[in-house]
Amino acid sequence: MSDTTTDHRSRTGALRRERTRRKLLESALAVFADKGIETSVIDDVIGAAGVSRGTFYNYFPSIRAAIIAANHELGKEVFALIEAEVSQIPDPAKRVAQGLLIFQETALAFPLFAHFVRAVGLEAAGQTSLLTDYLPTHLEDGMAQGRFSALPMQAALDLIAGSTLVCLSRALAAGADSTHRQQVIAATLRGLGLEADEALKLAGAPASPLEPPVDSLLVKSHQRRGSEM
DSSP states (O other): OOHHHHHHHHHHHHHHHHHHHHHHHHHHHHHHHOOOTTTTHHHHHHHTTTHHHHHHHHHHHSSHHHHHHHHHHHHHHHHHHHHHHTTTTTTTHHHHHHOOOOOHHHHHSSSSHHHHHHHHHEEEEESHHHHHHHHHHHHHHHHTSSSSOOOOHOOOOOOOHHHHHHHHHHHHHHOOOHHHHHHHHHHHHHHHOOOOHHHHHHHTSSSOOOOTTTTTTHHHHHHHHHHOO
């Protein structure tokens, strides 16, 4: 067998595996939207996807792993879109503030995503998280320009992850208003080194939810959830 044939088969197999994984995630999102994240089980997902239990286990060792993976896929869409929105802002402090504001507004506009963030919690903030993919560059810029204090990167990431998660969880549980979100983001910016007045000003800047493409997982899962309400 030639190397070309082997490479072709490898690529074909990889594409097939990716399609199956995508199908499982889309089915899982549909199930979570219909039944709720906490009450869904593996049988629900494999029934929706039309695959065997063995196929599910080829990709995810548990329903919890599928929840974390679904959260990661939704998060990838959100973070990439936020990055596109804020990357051209010259001031790194404003860049980070706008990113946090847009994230909060988007999560509340797409409640299923917000519930995923809360359900996964700090498991989504580890060394291989989306936070470590996107935020360090902006934080490093802020530190280099004297906009942020010279903090250990992990400390800065933990500050942002913890405050964002608690703020979002409170909003879901008790309907905390925009003033509370502004205060939490301002406190986060102060923790990064900004003066109180400027932190409050940046945290109070206008921000709108993202408008993801109609074929995105974020929109599809939101529409599915809306149709079931």
